[in-house]
């Protein structure tokens with residue numbers, strides 16, 4: 693079995709609800725302080741999108757998992773949003789939420805917070821409905837394939853990619869991490885945008901019975917990987933995880949946020 697096949701095997705035990713519980717339910721998901729990691733992530737995404745440069749026809753989220761928070765600002769600026777994940781259980785979790793099915797995860801605190809950031813006084817349910825309408829497809833993805841979405845989208849056809857905690861969480865080593873980045877970048881148009889959130893120096897995380905290995909990356913590794921993938925960094929920010937947030941579900945030390953653009957010539 694190859695190292696990539698071993699990673700795929702480890703994801704067979706991934707439990708979406710346990711993963712959501714570990715990372716996206718208060719108190720770990722804290723909205724009471726603007727200094728919290730969740731508020732920081734949502735603010736970074738909001739401020740990048742508020743500049744008005746990130747817009748177009750197609751937005752693709754790579755490795756969505758069972759989460760939608762990562763799209764709450766970007767989706768407003770695109771005609772169509774496509775969500776993706778490797779696991780059917782995650783795609784099913786997303787479809788439960790998209791279809792307002794009983795038992796779907798409650799993302800309302802996230803919508804309320806982003807509506808507050810946007811400052812238009814919009815009811816959060818209006819924004820929720822709009823996102824549910826704009827997501828056109830929830831499809832399989834494998835970042836270790838040269839065509840990560842299979843034949844679903846042509847190379848160079850995507851205006852913006854979003855990805856959060858995916859590449860480092862399913863790459864067995866830095867060589868695979870680099871190749872996966874280059875694979876996903878092929879989806880972007882020249883000058884296309886990439887909004888990328890990830891874990892710094894993390895080696896594992898838990899999702900129910902699953903213990904997933906993570907390739908530890910540093911700020912320098914991420915920046916060099918983007919340069920090698922022929923992307924220009926527009927913004928690079930980091931957040932140091934406070935000790936109080938270290939509860940044993942992972943060993944993450946910090947979070948990075950990147951706004952990057954694919955080189956015009958590639």
Ligand SMILES: C[S@@+](CC[C@H](N)C(=O)[O-])C[C@H]1O[C@@H](n2cnc3c(N)ncnc32)[C@H](O)[C@@H]1O
Nearest residue numbers: 755756757778779833834835856857858861862
């Ligand atoms: C840590 S979760 C990130 C979920 C979500 N984006 C977030 O921000 O919490 C990593 C995700 O990568 C997905 N994944 C695993 N192997 C993958 C692969 N080969 N290609 C793309 N995604 C993969 C998993 O199914 C999982 O949903």
Ligand SMILES: O=S(=O)(c1ccc2c(c1)CN[C@@H](CF)C2)N1CCSCC1
Nearest residue numbers: 715720721729857861891897937942944
């Ligand atoms: O938003 S987070 O930064 C976050 C959110 C998700 C994840 C991690 C961190 C780290 N492990 C990842 C596994 F790939 C998943 N956060 C960590 C502190 S408490 C609230 C959740």
